[in-house]
Amino acid sequence: MIHFIVSVIVAFISSNLDDLVILTILYAEATNRKQRSTILFGQLLGIGAILVLSIACVTMLHAFNLNYLNLLGIFPLLMGMSGFYKLYKADETAKKKRPIILRFKSKCIQPQD
Numbered sequence: 001m002i003h004f005i006v007s008v009i010v011a012f013i014s015s016n017l018d019d020l021v022i023l024t025i026l027y028a029e030a031t032n033r034k035q036r037s038t039i040l041f042g043q044l045l046g047i048g049a050i051l052v053l054s055i056a057c058v059t060m061l062h063a064f065n066l067n068y069l070n071l072l073g074i075f076p077l078l079m080g081m082s083g084f085y086k087l088y089k090a091d092e093t094a095k096k097k098r099p100i101i102l103r104f105k106s107k108c109i110q111p112q113d
Contacts (some may be wrong), residue, residue: 019043 023043030036061069 026039
């Protein structure tokens with residue numbers, strides 16, 4: 001159990017080193033006690049929000065069958081396909097908005113089947 005707690009603490013510190021640097025810079029630039037307390041409150045609020053969100057996600061995962069967890073990989077795939085489709089449609093509408101002479105020239109230069 002102690003090994004697990006030490007592992008969690010080390011993982012937390014190693015993943016928040018950049019945050020530590022930013023907080024150090026913010027504390028160095030703070031000129032009064034109110035600014036320092038605002039920085040501390042914001043840090044605690046952010047960590048608390050991440051903790052609450054993590055606990056909520058773990059609780060919801062226990063309610064679902066973990067065999068279906070693999071299906072979550074479909075969402076990034078669908079988002080990518082949706083972005084590609086929107087890009088394709090934007091390109092098609094841009095081609096239709098070109099002046100007629102440019103469309104004619106492009107057909108003559110690059111005939112399409």
